[in-house]
Amino acid sequence: MNRLLCVALLACAACLAQTPDDAKPASTNVANAQYPRIHSDLSVTFQLKAPDARKVQVQVVGDKYDMTRAEDGTWSVTIPPQVPGFHYYTLIIDGVQVVDPASETFYGSFWESSGIEIPNNAEDFYQIKDVPHGEIRQFRYYSTVAQTWRRAFIYTPPDYDTNLKARYPVFLLLHGGGEDERGWFIQGKTDIIMDNLIAEKKAVPMIVVIDNMYAQKPGENSPMTMPVVTPGSVLRITVPPTYGEVVMKDLLPALDKHYRTLTDRDHRAIAGLSMGAAYAMQVGMSNLAAFSYFGSFSGTVMRDLNIETSYGGVFKNAAEFNKKCHLLFIAAGTAEQSRMDAANHARGELAKVGVKFVPFDSNGTAHEWLTWRRDLHQFAPLLFRN
Amino acid sequence: MNRLLCVALLACAACLAQTPDDAKPASTNVANAQYPRIHSDLSVTFQLKAPDARKVQVQVVGDKYDMTRAEDGTWSVTIPPQVPGFHYYTLIIDGVQVVDPASETFYGSFWESSGIEIPNNAEDFYQIKDVPHGEIRQFRYYSTVAQTWRRAFIYTPPDYDTNLKARYPVFLLLHGGGEDERGWFIQGKTDIIMDNLIAEKKAVPMIVVIDNMYAQKPGENSPMTMPVVTPGSVLRITVPPTYGEVVMKDLLPALDKHYRTLTDRDHRAIAGLSMGAAYAMQVGMSNLAAFSYFGSFSGTVMRDLNIETSYGGVFKNAAEFNKKCHLLFIAAGTAEQSRMDAANHARGELAKVGVKFVPFDSNGTAHEWLTWRRDLHQFAPLLFRN
Numbered sequence: 001m002n003r004l005l006c007v008a009l010l011a012c013a014a015c016l017a018q019t020p021d022d023a024k025p026a027s028t029n030v031a032n033a034q035y036p037r038i039h040s041d042l043s044v045t046f047q048l049k050a051p052d053a054r055k056v057q058v059q060v061v062g063d064k065y066d067m068t069r070a071e072d073g074t075w076s077v078t079i080p081p082q083v084p085g086f087h088y089y090t091l092i093i094d095g096v097q098v099v100d101p102a103s104e105t106f107y108g109s110f111w112e113s114s115g116i117e118i119p120n121n122a123e124d125f126y127q128i129k130d131v132p133h134g135e136i137r138q139f140r141y142y143s144t145v146a147q148t149w150r151r152a153f154i155y156t157p158p159d160y161d162t163n164l165k166a167r168y169p170v171f172l173l174l175h176g177g178g179e180d181e182r183g184w185f186i187q188g189k190t191d192i193i194m195d196n197l198i199a200e201k202k203a204v205p206m207i208v209v210i211d212n213m214y215a216q217k218p219g220e221n222s223p224m225t226m227p228v229v230t231p232g233s234v235l236r237i238t239v240p241p242t243y244g245e246v247v248m249k250d251l252l253p254a255l256d257k258h259y260r261t262l263t264d265r266d267h268r269a270i271a272g273l274s275m276g277a278a279y280a281m282q283v284g285m286s287n288l289a290a291f292s293y294f295g296s297f298s299g300t301v302m303r304d305l306n307i308e309t310s311y312g313g314v315f316k317n318a319a320e321f322n323k324k325c326h327l328l329f330i331a332a333g334t335a336e337q338s339r340m341d342a343a344n345h346a347r348g349e350l351a352k353v354g355v356k357f358v359p360f361d362s363n364g365t366a367h368e369w370l371t372w373r374r375d376l377h378q379f380a381p382l383l384f385r386n
Numbered sequence: 387m388n389r390l391l392c393v394a395l396l397a398c399a400a401c402l403a404q405t406p407d408d409a410k411p412a413s414t415n416v417a418n419a420q421y422p423r424i425h426s427d428l429s430v431t432f433q434l435k436a437p438d439a440r441k442v443q444v445q446v447v448g449d450k451y452d453m454t455r456a457e458d459g460t461w462s463v464t465i466p467p468q469v470p471g472f473h474y475y476t477l478i479i480d481g482v483q484v485v486d487p488a489s490e491t492f493y494g495s496f497w498e499s500s501g502i503e504i505p506n507n508a509e510d511f512y513q514i515k516d517v518p519h520g521e522i523r524q525f526r527y528y529s530t531v532a533q534t535w536r537r538a539f540i541y542t543p544p545d546y547d548t549n550l551k552a553r554y555p556v557f558l559l560l561h562g563g564g565e566d567e568r569g570w571f572i573q574g575k576t577d578i579i580m581d582n583l584i585a586e587k588k589a590v591p592m593i594v595v596i597d598n599m600y601a602q603k604p605g606e607n608s609p610m611t612m613p614v615v616t617p618g619s620v621l622r623i624t625v626p627p628t629y630g631e632v633v634m635k636d637l638l639p640a641l642d643k644h645y646r647t648l649t650d651r652d653h654r655a656i657a658g659l660s661m662g663a664a665y666a667m668q669v670g671m672s673n674l675a676a677f678s679y680f681g682s683f684s685g686t687v688m689r690d691l692n693i694e695t696s697y698g699g700v701f702k703n704a705a706e707f708n709k710k711c712h713l714l715f716i717a718a719g720t721a722e723q724s725r726m727d728a729a730n731h732a733r734g735e736l737a738k739v740g741v742k743f744v745p746f747d748s749n750g751t752a753h754e755w756l757t758w759r760r761d762l763h764q765f766a767p768l769l770f771r772n
Contacts, residue, residue, distance in 0.1 A: 099487070139521060
């Protein structure tokens with residue numbers, strides 16, 4: 001009897017652990033890859049064939065999960081339901097952090113990481129729809145400052161090639177630390193978000209410039225480092241001046257030459273995510289003659305906002321700033337506490353002196369791409385309305 | 387004395403095995419990655435920190451090399467000088483084939499592989515130069531055949547946005563088995579090759595359409611399989627008809643609507659590499675009313691060329707075919723014997739009946755991207771001269 005009960009219990013456990021039938025391969029898998037599979041409750045099953053490995057884990061954002069070895073050498077684990085949107089993840093095989101061979105790769109943290117798109121039943125603003133589509137164009141420009149060819153991706157709106165007399169406002173959009181110009185193109189789904197907004201007439205047709213904010217002059221140290229926060233210390237983001245020079249001396253002139261841009265400050269916006277927020281604020285506020293719309297998405301830099309000293313004291317005269325600045329947009333996700341604290345600090349300081357800004361809180365999302373997709377979706381409609 | 391000799395020999399061996407000072411990180415590394423490093427003799431040192439791994443190998447194309455563990459858990463190996471050009475490679479960590487975390491990733495064999503660009507001192511046709519640059523544009527089109535949105539990358543020549551009255555010929559360029567529309571964009575360096583050719587006036591300005599040849603109708607089996615060759619068997623490439631329908635019913639109409647194309651057969655070319663050669667020949671020869679220039683780059687399909695039966699017997703009447711076909715280009719690398727044999731078989735059969743063709747042999751290169759970059763560099767100048 002004991003033995004039978006034991007068998008029954010084992011069978012039941014196996015049943016509970018079984019992959020539900022409704023699971024589907026993630027849209028971020030490479031062709032033919034059946035795993036990772038996402039269940040209807042948004043739990044995810046990962047699987048890897050690794051007969052000779054001694055330990056395999058999957059790490060999704062900050063959480064590590066041990067995978068279990070089956071007799072045939074297949075390792076798997078089902079992890080709890082995930083927040084919708086895009087998450088970077090990796091495998092750890094015998095201690096080495098590597099990309100899941102089943103995943104498309106996405107450039108972040110200065111390497112090509114695995115990533116998984118968790119379906120979002122509540123929002124479809126970044127789903128491709130039957131609307132006119134713009135293009136994303138690879139644009140090569142020579143930087144006299146960095147003395148090298150650089151690459152940007154340029155979103156042109158759907159009517160760009162038919163409305164040939166039109167000139168368009170320009171929105172410069174920056175990636176996060178460890179990412180590059182591919183971030184807003186691939187992870188960010190910029191073209192789909194903009195196509196949908198423009199089709200609904202929620203945003204005006206504009207050119208979105210997705211550039212790489214890392215730039216160095218010959219002999220300069222590489223700016224490509226991830227900030228390290230040691231316990232008890234405070235992260236300070238510093239923005240080297242070179243990229244601002246590239247923007248003003250190389251990028252904007254090249255854009256204005258190659259594309260049908262509007263070239264005055266009333267038709268130029270700049271925003272960035274995370275470390276890109278620091279760059280966007282630094283470049284934007286240092287060049288008020290060139291930009292009039294500003295966005296900080298999940299910017300840690302907001303924690304350091306100081307009315308007296310930030311950006312040469314630009315916020316001190318609120319009336320003057322409000323006249324010059326058509327939009328100051330300060331966003332963070334409610335599940336990224338330090339960035340939300342930073343945003344709230346900046347909002348509080350600005351409110352005290354009467355500087356106008358538009359806050360946006362992305363509900364339930366962390367320091368991740370759904371936060372930034374939502375930021376873009378909220379920010380773009382506010383642009384070029386003056 | 388024995389002992390001293392032994393130490394001296396060891397020191398000498400260590401000296402020989404030492405990384406020469408002239409080694410540089412590969413251009414295909416991610417930011418900050420110091421390995422793999424390429425030496426002046428084109429030997430390559432790979433390195434990976436993996437203290438807990440028991441066995442680490444690097445596989446470059448078909449060759450596996452054991453890496454050696456240092457005391458600190460760093461594994462490394464220096465492999466013999468490599469042929470210039472682009473090679474896919476992977477690491478094998480305790481039996482699991484994975485991407486080198488130090489490498490950019492490149493979609494091939496239906497996954498995101500590591501890749502390494504070996505410098506080429508003999509040729510610079512795929513190096514970026516100070517010439518006018520065209521764009522590569524992401525183009526989304528809806529396929530009524532496959533009932534899904536599809537993506538192509540479109541190369542537009544440098545004058546496309548200024549020479550607004552001009553219309554351009556169209557060259558449809560297909561990837562290999564296991565690759566996708568990113569192949570010719572990234573690994574192929576199509577825009578740089580075309581920019582350089584156009585700047586030298588060696589090729590006429592044209593639109594190059596880099597599409598994904600995999601297409602399936604709802605309910606159809608996926609065409610995304612790699613052909614398996616068992617010992618003693620002969621590889622037969624079959625091309626399912628769906629992609630040809632997509633080209634004729636969806637892609638060409640969408641291109642002609644969205645871009646300033648020339649739409650007659652005299653201004654349309656089609657070519658592909660490896661399995662893409664089979665697709666290009668099948669789609670092109672089945673639609674002689676739409677295409678008049680044809681290219682097979684490293685096509686295994688050429689081995690099956692039969693004057694009587696291939697493509698409905700299109701080669702049987704050589705005079706008629708020669709009149710219709712402005713170019714039949716048959717290329718292979720001299721270091722890919724089976725494809726060279728295939729090319730030579732086809733050339734022989736065609737010559738027997740008087741069908742005109744242009745052969746090109748890529749000297750010293752295998753079934754790899756330098757072969758195909760050279761093919762493009764040879765093929766494009768021959769286009770649209772009639």
